[in-house]
Amino acid sequence: MSQNIDELNESKCKKLKTNESEEEIEYEQFDNDELAAPLTSTQNIYGIKERVNKEKCLFKAILKQSHYDFIVNEVDLEGNVVRLTNFDIPPVQEMPKQSTSGLETIEIDVKRILGEELFENLEKFISSGTKTDESMSINAPKEKSDRKLIHEYIKQTTDQYVTNTIQKDKENQLIEISHIKNKSRPNRDSFKVNSRSKDLGDKNFTICTLYKENIDTIQAVNLICKHLRINAKRVGYSGTKDKKAITAQSISLFKISPKEINRLNKNFHNIKLGNFKISNDGLKLGDLSGNRFKIVLRELSEKNDLNISNSVESLKNNGFINYFGLQRFGNSVEVPTYIIGKQVNFHFNKHFKTLKNF
Secondary structure (H helix, E strand, C coil), X not given: CCCCHHHHHHHHHHHHEEECCCCEECCCCCCCCCXXXXXXXXXXXXXXXXXXXXXXXXXXXXXXXXXXXEEEEEECCCCCECCCCCCCCCCCCCCCCCCHHHHHHHHHHHHHHHCHHHHHHHHHHHHHCCCCCCEEEEECCCCHHHHHHHHHHHHHHCCCEEEEEEECCCCCEEEEEEEHHHCCCCCHHHHHHCCCCHHHCCCCEEEEEEEEECCCHHHHHHHHHHHHCCCHHHEEECCCCCCCXXXXXXXXXXXCCHHHHHHHHHCCCXXXXXXXXXXXXXXXXXXXXXXXXXXXXXXXXCCCHXXXXXXXXXXXXXXXXXXXXXXXXXXXXXXXXXXXXXXXXXXXXXXXXXXHCC
């Protein structure tokens, strides 16, 4: 059950009052020995002292009484609003075939790097195919480009073996070649023979829309990973979205096909995945241009529709002062972290100005 904003603020005030009869709040002393002025307004407690809309009347309301009252759609880097609109599976991507001439060129280079004898031993090892319990190690060339050629040659020659560069000692490295079935912790190359990613062709990621209700992004991602039986590190997203809300955002999954992801939709009641597309690149934090919000306010204290309309127009045309407060520093009654946040901001600005003077 949601708590009325006045009641919530009142409960916080009681925790902070130093003199209940006067209902005043006293802050701790800052380094510059200046005390913040006693505050009586609950808004002033959080540092909200200025408003854009000074002439219009103020009214109170309940925000986020239900998760249906807060709808968030991510806006991607191209300015597109992320929405869940379909569950269509993209066409299967064909793996491009390596040209014979290209493979021959790599073979010549690898033979030059390893020498005739070692190259022949490598060829015999990877052509055996059935020796799942054996591995082969060769001294890794010093040049990174040479090591890359060896990895690429084995990758293009066989799908039964994977390679990994490991540290031999302080100055030397080894290239280890082992059978795919003998790899307890496979690297990225091993995923190419996984049936869960074969529909991606030569692409690495599936990008899709994550639609969720009343669950935060991290919880949703962990649930998805649990059902897919994959590590959460294989899922990328641009930012986290609120729990008590209905949200839509993009996520990326490494080496998991859209078909595999779409099967999850029957397992969840408050999570849906769709709008699939294939990509070479995954998502990382910050890969968005913003969020679009739809907010429902309930039990407004103002009854005059004109005043409400004017306030909404002011918000629409002039915006609001983007205070850092409860959202960033928390709203715990026991630990008033919005006060901690204000002091962090104060000390940061103080030391930043000092550094600028150097």
